Amino acid sequence: MDNRGSWITAIPELSPMCHDAAFLVVADGRAVLHGNDARLTAAQARRAKHLAGGRLDLMAVQTSGASWHPICYEYPPEEMARVAAAKRVAKLRAAHRLVRQTAPELAVPFAGPPCFLDEEVAHLNRVLDQETGAFCDPEASVRWLREHLPGQAFEYFQPGDAIDLGTGEITRDPVSARFSYADADRPAYLKRYAADRAELIAGVLASYPEPGPDLFARFRDHFGRLGTLSDYFLERIAMLVRFEVTGPHGGTWDVDLRPGGVTVGEARPDVRPQYRITVAGRWLDTVLTGRLAWEDLLISFRLSLYRDPDVYNDHLVGLLKHANAQALRAVEEYETGRDESERIVVRSGGRSFDIPRYCPHAGEDLSIGAVVRDGRIHCLAHNFAFDLATGQCVNARAASLGSRPLD
Numbered sequence: 565m566d567n568r569g570s571w572i573t574a575i576p577e578l579s580p581m582c583h584d585a586a587f588l589v590v591a592d593g594r595a596v597l598h599g600n601d602a603r604l605t606a607a608q609a610r611r612a613k614h615l616a617g618g619r620l621d622l623m624a625v626q627t628s629g630a631s632w633h634p635i636c637y638e639y640p641p642e643e644m645a646r647v648a649a650a651k652r653v654a655k656l657r658a659a660h661r662l663v664r665q666t667a668p669e670l671a672v673p674f675a676g677p678p679c680f681l682d683e684e685v686a687h688l689n690r691v692l693d694q695e696t697g698a699f700c701d702p703e704a705s706v707r708w709l710r711e712h713l714p715g716q717a718f719e720y721f722q723p724g725d726a727i728d729l730g731t732g733e734i735t736r737d738p739v740s741a742r743f744s745y746a747d748a749d750r751p752a753y754l755k756r757y758a759a760d761r762a763e764l765i766a767g768v769l770a771s772y773p774e775p776g777p778d779l780f781a782r783f784r785d786h787f788g789r790l791g792t793l794s795d796y797f798l799e800r801i802a803m804l805v806r807f808e809v810t811g812p813h814g815g816t817w818d819v820d821l822r823p824g825g826v827t828v829g830e831a832r833p834d835v836r837p838q839y840r841i842t843v844a845g846r847w848l849d850t851v852l853t854g855r856l857a858w859e860d861l862l863i864s865f866r867l868s869l870y871r872d873p874d875v876y877n878d879h880l881v882g883l884l885k886h887a888n889a890q891a892l893r894a895v896e897e898y899e900t901g902r903d904e905s906e907r908i909v910v911r912s913g914g915r916s917f918d919i920p921r922y923c924p925h926a927g928e929d930l931s932i933g934a935v936v937r938d939g940r941i942h943c944l945a946h947n948f949a950f951d952l953a954t955g956q957c958v959n960a961r962a963a964s965l966g967s968r969p970l971d
């Protein structure tokens with residue numbers, strides 16, 4: 565903070581399971597809220613607006629998540645198209661709700677889709693498809709949002725563009741102005757782009773050698789260590805994860821994560837895993853050597869995943885992502901110390917349910933950030949759905965809702 569009243573502050577996630585934060589910048593009487601990777605709830609965005617004096621000049625909302633689901637999952641094509649479309653629309657709806665409830669002077673959709681220049685992952689460029697891809701590009705996001713929220717101003721920016729927050733005037737960069745995501749020439753554009761970067765990419769790839777014969781021993785030690793970090797997480801994971809490791813010194817290995825510890829061994833064909841991860845040994849090795857974190861490997865898209873049942877497990881991802889006893893304890897304390905005393909009543913199918921006001925996942929205010937449909941409440945922050953009769957989360961392995969039927 566300086567003495568002219570300019571300051572910048574982080575609006576942290578309510579849940580320690582997510583470590584990204586939005587940033588609120590206030591300078592020269594103008595306020596900008598930047599929500600990169602922050603999964604802001606509507607309550608947090610409104611709080612930011614309040615902190616900024618009741619007006620946000622610009623709010624940047626992410627309409628394309630950095631996510632390996634469903635892209636890296638082994639779904640049949642029709643299922644992939646269905647899940648990808650649902651994900652794309654869910655992200656747009658979440659942005660729509662956040663903007664509607666915050667009402668900034670200008671909303672700026674940003675992010676995505678990724679493009680892949682290395683041959684190993686070039687087939688993933690199918691995610692760029694404007695109709696079926698899971699990621700929404702900023703042009704398409706602006707179109708969708710303008711149509712669904714006509715009273716709100718939306719613009720998107722490309723590299724080099726500038727805006728004067730005082731007048732609202734936008735100056736477009738002449739080079740970026742020639743680019744459009746919808747360009748029919750996109751495959752050729754990507755080819756040229758890949759060719760330009762070929763030498764650089766080859767240099768990076770060469771710095772990742774194939775692993776040695778001790779790969780399995782290091783793999784076992786790695787999961788052995790993860791197994792000592794948090795019984796609370798192991799209880800909530802409780803599943804067998806099978807790794808199909810390709811390339812030199814690879815193999816098929818089972819990691820059984822249960823309360824009390826983790827066992828690692830050669831895969832047993834008679835046992836059905838709940839999760840399967842296929843990855844080349846050279847990429848797995850980046851995690852075992854500490855060169856990359858699990859999240860980096862996942863977001864590199866250089867692996868494929870399968871789960872049965874097809875249910876997200878927040879704690880498995882959390883264990884891999886944090887891999888640190890202190891961070892896992894913070895999540896445990898947050899989840900077990902939730903205050904559920906503030907409650908609301910919702911109705912569905914002629915029945916009433918007394919539920920906590922705040923979502924058990926990351927604290928979204930369910931009185932404004934959820935929809936009730938067919939006996940379920942769908943939290944719009946991260947799309948977890950809870951059965952109102954039982955409180956169970958039906959599309960992810962997550963803490964239950966603490967719902968009480970009233971009749």
Ligand code: FES
Binds near residue numbers: 925927943
């Ligand atoms: S806050 Fe994440 S699903 Fe509700």
